[in-house]
Amino acid sequence: MAKIRVIVDRDTCIGCGVAPATCPDVFVLGDDNGKNRVVDDWSVKLDEHESIGEVPEDLKDCVQAAVDACPVQAIRFEIV
Numbered sequence: 001m002a003k004i005r006v007i008v009d010r011d012t013c014i015g016c017g018v019a020p021a022t023c024p025d026v027f028v029l030g031d032d033n034g035k036n037r038v039v040d041d042w043s044v045k046l047d048e049h050e051s052i053g054e055v056p057e058d059l060k061d062c063v064q065a066a067v068d069a070c071p072v073q074a075i076r077f078e079i080v
């Protein structure tokens with residue numbers, strides 16, 4: 001199945017919780033710093049500054065909704 005690469009800029013994220021509320025299959029606020037991150041199922045890189053995930057393409061609409069809802073434009077994705 002095709003995937004999309006989802007990148008969360010955790011330095012920019014303000015931890016508002018909208019991304020996990022909008023798309024809980026992909027996002028969760030991290031236990032480490034309260035900032036958004038990609039859930040373990042899809043995570044390929046995680047540190048305090050950035051979270052990257054490779055997410056099944058069928059979740060793209062969900063990710064797009066979170067991208068559109070984020071007040072600080074901290075989420076982006078690309079087709080891989």
Ligand code: SF4
Pocket residue numbers: 008012013014015016017018019020035036066069070071072073074075
């Ligand atoms: S919507 Fe944006 S600011 Fe809010 S938790 Fe998600 S990434 Fe962070």
